[in-house]
Amino acid sequence: MTTTRRTAIISLAAGFLLAAAPSQAQTIRSLDITVPGGPGSGLDQAARGIEEALRTEGINNIKVNNVPGGGGMIAISQFVTTKEGNKNAVVVQGAGTVFFPLTNKTPVTLADVRPLARLAGEYEVIAVRQDSDVKDFKDLMTRFKANPGSIAWGGGSPGSTENIFFARLAKIAGMTPKQVNFIPHPNTGEVVVSALNGQATVVGGGLQDFKTQIEAKKLRLLAVASPERLPGAEAPTLRELGYDVVFANWRGVSVHKSLDDKSANALADVFAKLVKSAHWKKILSDRGWLDLYLTEQPYQAFIADETRQAKEILTELGLATQ
C-alpha cells in the first residue's frame, strides 16, 4: 500500500469516525419528565404512559416529577428555572395548560417553554342521560336557541375545555357565548353525577369519562367533536351535523427554551420513535386515547391557533385577563 493510499484510507476512516461520534453523543438514555399535575391526574397518566412505553424502547432511566398546582403554572415555572440546559428534560402539557393563563394572571405561561410534540388525547363528546327529553343534537340546539337558559351544560372548570367547547357551539348556532348556561364541576366524577341526576341537561367530556355509563345504558351520546366517527361510539360527528368544530383534550411535551436545535431534535426523535412503537399503540388502545401526533412546527402552530380562538371566546365570556 502506498503512503498516499494509506493516508487516504486513514483519513476516510477518521472521517467516518468523526461523523459517527456526534450522533452517538446525541442518543438519549434517560429522561426527566415534569408533570403539572398530581398522581392520578390526566397529565400524570399521560406521563406514566410515556414512561411505560419508553422503557420497552430501552430508555430505562426515567424520572417523573409531579408538581401539581396553580393550573400547571407552578410546574412550568419550576421547569423554566431548574431545567436550564438540561438535554433530558421535558414537561408534559395539555389543553388546560394553554387555557389557564388566559383566565388568570400567572408569572409564566406555555410561551416560556418550547413545545416539541403533541402525542395523544381524546376528542370531546356530548352526552345526555339515557331517558332525557333531548332526542339528538339538533333537538338540543333547537331547545337552546329557543330558551338558552333552560339548557344546563355540564363540564369541567370555568374557562377550560368544555366551557370553550360549548361556547364555540353556541357561536356557530348564531348565539353568544354568554348565553350558554355553563355549570362547572371540579372533576369528571361530579360531571357524571350531574348527568345522571338530571341537573345538567347535557354534559361534555372525553369519551373515557362516560364510557362506563354509556355501556351500562345510563348515558347516551349526542355527538362527538372529532374529524371522523370514533370507534365504539355510535354518534355522529359535529361536522356531519353541520357544526365545524373539532375539539380535543390533547397532551404533548415541551423542552426548555435554552436547548439548541440539535438537542431538541434528539428529544424529538425519542418521541417520534415512541409514537411508532407497539407498546405505545397498546397503551393508547387500552386507555382509549387517540394518536394525535404532531411534530414541532405543526404543534406550535396548533397551540397558537388554539390560544387565539380560546382568547376570543374567553373575552366574550368576560373571563379573560389581560
Place this chain on the structure above:
Amino acid sequence: METLALLAQGFAVALTPDNIIWSIIGVTLGTAIGVLPGIGPATTVAILMPLTVGLPPVSAFIMFAGIYYGAQYGGSTTSILLNTPGEAGSMMTAVDGNAMARRGRGAQALATAAIGSFVAGTIGTIGLTFAAPLLVEVALRLTAPDYFALMVLSLATVTTMLSNPTGGGTIAFGIASLFFGLLLGTVGLDPQTGQARFAFGVPELLDGIDTVVVAVGLFAIGETLYMAATDGGKADSLHKLRGSFWMSREDWSRSWKPWLRGAFIGFPIGAIPAGGSEIPTVLSYTLEKKLSKKPEEFGLGAIEGVAGPEAANNASAAGALSPLLALGLPTSSTAAVMLAAFQQYGLRPGPLLFESNSSLIWGLIASLYIGNVFLLVLNLPMAGVWVRLLSLPKPWLYGGILVLSSLGVYSLNGNAVDLVILWVIGMVGFVMRVVGVPIVPCVLGLILGPLIEQQLRRSLAISQGDWTVFVTHPISAIFLLVAVAFVATPIISGLRKRKHPSAVGLTQ
C-alpha cells in the same frame, strides 16, 4: 339469596393463604402510613399503589382494600394521641379523643375508636354488599338544592360547638372562628367562575388552602406553640397514664349506641356523591351531644364523642365504595385513587364489572370484612403501645410532632408555600387557644363554606335565578327546616332563660 352465594364465592377467593397475607400486609401498611399526620387515606392509597404492580389483580385489590380501611384506622391514632388529625374526617375524633388522652384515658379512646371502626366497618361493608346499587339509585335523586341544604344543616350543627368547653369565650368568639374558616375557604379560584379571590398573585394560593394544612396547623402546630408558651422550659413528660388500658363497663355501655348510630349516619352519607367524610362525623358528634345525658362533658373527654364520629368515618369509607363499585363513580378523593388503581389493570368498575369480573369484585368485598377483622386484631393491642408514645419527654414528642407535621404538609404538593401557610395557621391556632376561641368551627367553615357556596350558585344557575327551588325540593326543604331548628333552639332557650332566670338547668 344470590348475593349471599356470590359473597361466599368472594370469601373463597379472599381466604386463600396468599390473599390473606396480602390483606395483612395491606392493613399494616395502610395503618402505618395513615398514622402519619397530614397523610390521609387518599394519599396513603396513592403512595402504596406502586407496590402492587406485578400482583395478580385480585391480590392487588385485596391489598388495596386493606390499605383503604387501614388508613382510616391509622388516622384516629394521631388524632387522639397527638391532636393531629390526618384528614378532616378524623378531626372530630381529635376533639374529645385528645381530651381523653390528656386525662390518661388515651388507651380507652383508642380502644373505642378501634372497636367502633370495626363495628361500623362491618356494618358498612354489609351495606355495601346488599344495598349498594339501591342506595346509589336513591342518592342519584339528590340534586344541587338538596346538597346545599345538607351542607347548611351540617354547618348549622356548629351552633352546638360554639362555646369553648374549657371555659371562657363567648358565642361571638365561636362565630368569629367560623367566619374565619369561611374566609380561608374562599381563598383561591372561585369554582363557579374561575375568578381569583384573595390569592394576592401567589400561584400556589390559586388552588386554595388545603384542609389538611389548616387542620394540622390549628391542631398540631397551634397546640405545640401553646404548650411551648405555657409549659416550655420544663422537660417533663405529659399525659400520665392512669389505670388500666381496657375499656370499663361504663365505657362499653356508653359506646355501643354511638357506634351503631355513627355507622348508620356514615354509610348513607358516604354513599352520596360529594358527601365526604367530614359531614357524617360532624353530624354524628352533634347527635351524640344532643342525645347524651351529660352534654357538658363533650369537649372534655366524652367517650361518645369519639365512638360516634369514628364509626361514622369508617362507615362512610365503606359507603364511598358503593358508587365506585356500583356505578364506577368516585365520590371521594380516596375513591378516585381506587378508580385509578382499577384502571391500571384495565378494569372499569361499574355494573358491567360486577357481571364480567364478579370474582374480583366479590373477592374485594369479602376482603373488606377480613381486613376489618385484621385491623381490629392489629390495632387493639397496639393501643397500649401507642399510648406509651405519650410518655415520651415533651421536647422529643413535640419535636417529633413538628417533623411529622412538616412531612404531612409538604408531601401534599411539594411546595414550601404550604409550610408558610402551616405556620400562619399555627400562629392563629396559638392565638385562639390563648384567647379561648373554639377551633372546630374554623375547620368546619373551611370545609363547608366552599361547598355551600358552590351548591347554592349551581342551584340558582340551573333554576335560572329561581330561589324557591330550595323549598320545592322536598329533601332540601326538610334539611333546611332542621337547620333552622338547630340555629333557633339555642336562641329561643337563651331568650327564655332571660325571661325566667329562676328556671333550672335548661341547657341545650
Place this chain on the structure above:
Amino acid sequence: MSAHRLPGTLFGSAVVALGVAVVVASQQIKTGFAYDVVGPAMFSNLIGIGLTLSGIVSVISTRRASLEDLPDQPRLNFWPVGLISAALLLEAALISRLGWIPVVATVFVAGSYAFGDRRILSNAVIGLVLATVILLVFTLGLGIDLPLGPLEPLVRGDQ
C-alpha cells in the same frame, strides 16, 4: 382594662380589622356573570361583614363579662413560640435549596430546645437520623419526592 380582658379585646379588634379588609378587598372581585345570580363577590362580602360584626360583639362581650367568666391567663413565654416559628419559616425558605434532612433536623432541634431540652448536639443527631429515615422510606421507598438539596447529584447518578 385588666389583663384578663386584653386578649379578648385584642382578638375582637383584630377580627374587626380583618373583616373590614375583606370587604374592601372584595370590591376588586369581578362580577356580572350571566346566570350566576349570586356572583363571586357576594360570599366574600358576607364573610367580611360577618367577621366585622362578630369582632364587635366579641369586644363588647369581653368588656361586659364579669371577671369570673373570663379564663385564667397562664403566664405566657413567648421565646419558645418565636424559636419554633423561626425554625418553621426557615424550613419553608430553605427546604428546596438545602434539602429535607438539614432543615427538618433543625426543626426538631428547635422544637426540643423550646421545650427545655438543651442538649442541642444529641438532639441534632436524633433529628438527622429521624429526617434521614423519613427520607429513605418516603423518597426511595414510596416515591414521594422529598427534596434532596445538595445531595441530589449523589442520588441522581448519571444525568
